[in-house]
Amino acid sequence: MAKIINLLFFMFMFVLGSCNNDVPEITIEKFIETSEHTILFDANGESKELFIYSNTEWKVTSSATWCNVSAAQGADTAQVVIAVDKNILAENRNAELWVEAETLQKITIEIRQSAADSLANNEEEEEEEE
Numbered sequence: 001m002a003k004i005i006n007l008l009f010f011m012f013m014f015v016l017g018s019c020n021n022d023v024p025e026i027t028i029e030k031f032i033e034t035s036e037h038t039i040l041f042d043a044n045g046e047s048k049e050l051f052i053y054s055n056t057e058w059k060v061t062s063s064a065t066w067c068n069v070s071a072a073q074g075a076d077t078a079q080v081v082i083a084v085d086k087n088i089l090a091e092n093r094n095a096e097l098w099v100e101a102e103t104l105q106k107i108t109i110e111i112r113q114s115a116a117d118s119l120a121n122n123e124e125e126e127e128e129e130e
Helices: 002-018 116-129
Strands: 032-034 038-041 047-054 057-062 067-069 073-075 078-084 093-100 107-113
Touching: 032 107, 038 047, 047 057, 057 067, 067 093, 073 078, 078 107
Parallel strands: 038 107
Antiparallel strands: 032 047, 047 078, 057 073, 057 093, 067 078, 093 107
């Protein structure tokens, strides 16, 4: 009888020892999104806000020297300011901003700015109306 009790005791200890007491690891999925995907500017040059919603580090780069971002990099959710220089050309111009975060898909934001001649035409129309 003592042998059976000892055998049961060792079997119980073996089963108890083989139980996995690990706490499951919680994984938070990384994400990134922006408030806009296209931003329109007039020819005068101006600044507009863009919100970056994220839970990780990110960076922003511009394809054009006339389109500037207040923060080239950051982390988590943030507001950045996009400023474009005055367009003195007689044609519309476009640029792209790229928002990237680690291994996540790159977000492309299209920047469009009106031509200088459209600014002159708008001013002439306003004068004619007065």
